[in-house]
Amino acid sequence: MDLPYELRDLLRQAYSAEKAAAFAYQGHAAAVKGLDNKTRIREIENDEWIHRAEVLSLMKQYNVPISWWYEFKYHIIGKFISYSCYVIGWFTAMYFAGRLESGNVNEYYRMVELFHTEGITEHDDILEEMGIKEKEHEVFFLSRIRSHPWLPLFEKLFGWGASKSYNPLDMDDPE
């Protein structure tokens, strides 16, 4: 069956954006200090590769082709963020990683909604699981910067922080 355009495009974008995230975390893990941080960020990188594989299997099921434009675009974005982690400083890298993850949560829940409009509920579990993983990533990055003196200013400027999330999910801080 043919999925609606928005859903097809969301899947293709998520597939490529997961690669960008994984690349970005390679740089982030290398640039950050502290073994705990490095280990956790490598785990997060691994989650993103798993997400990419899971999204691809959904795309195959519905004959959604990979977008080579998104692959190219997100390759550049991922590598750019990866290298920039060495220069922008740990606070900024943690902040923008958390902010990005915060928005990613919604994408998987939006996919659930769009599948439902087609009467498809069989992917609810896997999509919600990915959304929750992104939330865990958001919570981790926020936990690293929660008490940093720059956070209130960044929150005002960029709209995400200790009291503002892009998604309505609420989880107990696992830290």
Ligand SMILES: [Fe+2]
């Ligand atoms: Fe992901």
Ligand SMILES: [Fe+2]
């Ligand atoms: Fe993530």
